[in-house]
Amino acid sequence: MHQVEIATTQETLLDSPEMVLNMGPQHPSTHGVLRVVLRLDGETVIDLDCDIGYLHRGMEKIAENRMYTQIAPYWDRLDYIAAVSNGLVWVETVEQMMGLPVPPRAHYLRTILTELNRIASHLLWLATHALDIGAVTVLLWALREREEILKVFERQFGARLTCHAWRVGGMPNDAYEDFNKDVRQFINNFPKRLDEYETVLSENRIWLSRTVGIGVISADDAIAIGLSGPALRGSGVPWDVRKSRPYAAYADMDFDIPLGENGDTYDRYLVRLEEMRQSRRIIDQALENLPDGPVNAKLPKVVKPPVGDYYHSIEGPKGEIGCYLVSDGTAQPWRVRVRPPSFINLQALRQMCIGHLVADVVAIIGTLDIVLGEIDR
C-alpha cells in the first residue's frame, strides 16, 4: 500500500496548503482502533494510509499451541460482532477435514443461528453507519431490534456477544424449549421495523446526497482487490459463498442475492437491507423444515485431522471468512491462517476515498463495515 509521509517539514500549518490529519486510533467513528492518516487539501482527501495492528492478539500463533477443540472460542473473538459465524468456520473446517457426519438438525440450527447473527451484525452496521452520517435515532432503533436477537443468543449460548456457539461435530446442546417461539416472534415483527428504517433513510434527501455516488468502486476493481460480501455485491458481482459453495443447510434453502449497480455507498446500503430480508426468509424456511434427531456427531476421543491441508470458507456478515488449516496429524494444528473479510475490504479504502471530503471518509469506513478485531487478529 502507498505510504504517506507522516513527518512534515513545514513550520506551521499555514506554510502549506496541505494538512496531515491523524484520524484515530481514538476517534468516534473509526469503528474501533483503526488509525487513518489523511493528507488533506482544505477538506479534500489527497491521500490516505491506514495503520492497523492496535488490537493484534496473535490468534493464528495461539492456535498452533492448542488442541483443535480448544481453538474454537478464540475464533469467536475475531469478529466479535458476528461471533456465531466466526465460530462456525473453524468447526466446519475441522469437521470437513476429518469427514465427520454432522447430523441434519445441527446443520439447520447452525443455519438459523448464523442468519440471526447476520441480521444482528447488519443491524449494528446500520446503526453505526447512520450515526456516522448523523442520523442518531436510527442507532437506537436498530439496537432495539438487535437486542431481541441477543436475547435468543443469551438463552441458547449463555452469552450475548462473545457466544461460544458450536462444538466440533455439532452443537453443545439442542435448541432451548421456547427457541421456535422466540425466533418466530422476532421474524414476524422484523419486516415492519425494517420498513420503518427505510422511511427514515432510503427516501431522505440528505441521506441520498450523502451516499449516492460516494465511495464508488467498479466491479473489476472490487474483484481485483478481493472484496467480498455486501461490499462486492454492491458493485454488482453475484458472489455469495452460501450459493456457490453451500455449507450447513444452505443447499436446501431458497433465497435471492441482492446486487447493486454502481458500487457506491447507497447501493451497499440497499444491498445490506435486502440481505436482512433474505436472511429472514432463510430463517423462516429453516424453522419450517427443522428436522428432529441428535445434534452431535460421534467424535473420537481426541480430534486429529489427517495429515494435509484444507481450506474452507463461509459467507460471514462482512464477507467471505476463510480458514486455511495445515495438519501434521497431531492433536494440534501445524499452521492456521484466517482470511478475514474486513482486512481485505479495508484495502479498498484508499481507492474509494481519494478526492472525497473528510465527512465522506467516515461514511466510507462505515459502508465497508469493518471490525478491527478481525483485521488485527
Added chain:
Amino acid sequence: MLLLAPVDVLNDLLLKLGLSADAIRHFVWPLIQIGLVVTLVALWVAYATYLERKISAFMQARLGPMRVGPWGLLQPIADGLKLLTKEDFIPENADRWIFFFAPYIAVASAFIVFSVIPFGPDWAVIADVNIGLLLVLAVSSVGVLALILAGWSSNSKYALLGGLRSSAQMVSYEVAMGLSLIGALMFARNLSLSGIVAAQGADSIWYVLYQPTGFLLFLISGIAENNRAPFDLPEAESELVAGFHTEYSGMRWSLFFMAEYAAMVVVAAVATTVYLGGWYFPFVYRLETGGHHNLYVLVSTLVFLVKASLILYLYFWLRWTLPRFRYDQLMDIGWKWLIPSALINIVLSGFAIFLLQALDGYRNIRTIESIQNGLNLTATGKGIAIAMGVVGLFATAGLLARINWRSRDFNLKVQRRNIRLVNVPKGKPAVQPGS
C-alpha cells in the same frame, strides 16, 4: 393583584430610603429586570437540555434522564454541579488567553441579545431600542468570533477544522438570515422588536401569513446559524470528534453549550417576535381592559414563552430525525438556495406592497387602513397580502428549482435506484461479471 403586591411595597421602600423616583425607574428596576431575564433564560437553557434529552428519548424508545429527582427533573442542576467541580484543563500548547476568553465571548454575545427581546408588554422588556433587530443580528454575529478563536487557540487540527467550518457557515448563513427578515420589516415599517409586535397586534395578524417564505428561510438559516443538526458541521461528532470545542472540558465546555442553547432560544424568540406575533394572542387583551394590568403582562409573557418553546421543539425534532449535511452541500444550500430565495422574497414583498398601494382607492377598493403603526391593512388588503405570500412561496420555489435544475443534488429521488435480486442456481459456482 395579590401576586404583584410586593412590587409596590418594594417601590415604596426604595422611595423611603431616599432614592429618587428617576433613579429607581432608570437604575434599580432595569437591574431587577436584567436579573430576572438572566435567571429565566439560564433556567430555560438548562431545561432546554433536559427537554431535548427527554424528547430524543421519546423518539428513540428510551426513557431519558430518570434518576435525579422525579422524572429526572433535577438532572440539569446535577449536570451543572458536576461541570463546575471539574478540572479546568488548558492544553499545554494552547494559546492560553484566547483559549481562556473564547467561551465568555460566546456566552456574552448570546445573552446580550436578550436585553432587547420583548418577552411581553410594558415592564417585561428590558430595553426597547429602536434598532432592536439590527442589534440582535449584530451582536449574535459576534458569536462566530468565539468559535473561530476557540478553534484556533486550541492548537488541535480537529478544532481548527471545526473553527474554519463554523466561520464559513455562520458568515454565509448570516447573510440569508438578515435578508429573510427584510420582507417582514416592510410590513412592520419598524426595526424595534416591540414595535414589530405592536404592528402585528394593531393589524391583528401574524406576519408568517404575509411572509411564509421569509419565515421558512429565517428558520432554516437560524438553525444553520446556531450550528444545530442537520447543519451541525462545526461540531460534527463522527467526523471532527467535537469540532471547535474538542479541547475544552468542564465549565468552559459547558459555557459553549450554554451559548449554543441560548443562541437557539434567541432565534426562536426573534422568529416568534417577527413572524408569530410575539406576546400577542387573541383575547388576552381583555385582561388589560378588565383592569388586571400585571396579570395581562404575565399571561402575555407566558404566551411568548410557549410560542418560542414550540419553535425550540422543532429544533429538537429536526436534530433527532435528519442526517447531517456535508460541508460543500451546506455551502450550496446557503449560497444557491437560501440567499437567492431571500432576494426573490424581498422583490416579491415589495411588489405585494406596491400592489396594495396601487389598488388602494382604485374603484372604491380600500386596502390600506393606515400606516401609523406598521402597515395596517383592511380585510381586502389582508386577503391580497396573504395570497401574494402564498404565491410568492411557490414562485420562489419554482424559480429556484429552475435555476438549480442541473445541480447534482437536485433530483435525488430520480437518482434513487433499486437493487436487483438474482437467484443463483443451487450448488453452482457464481457467475463472473461480463466485463
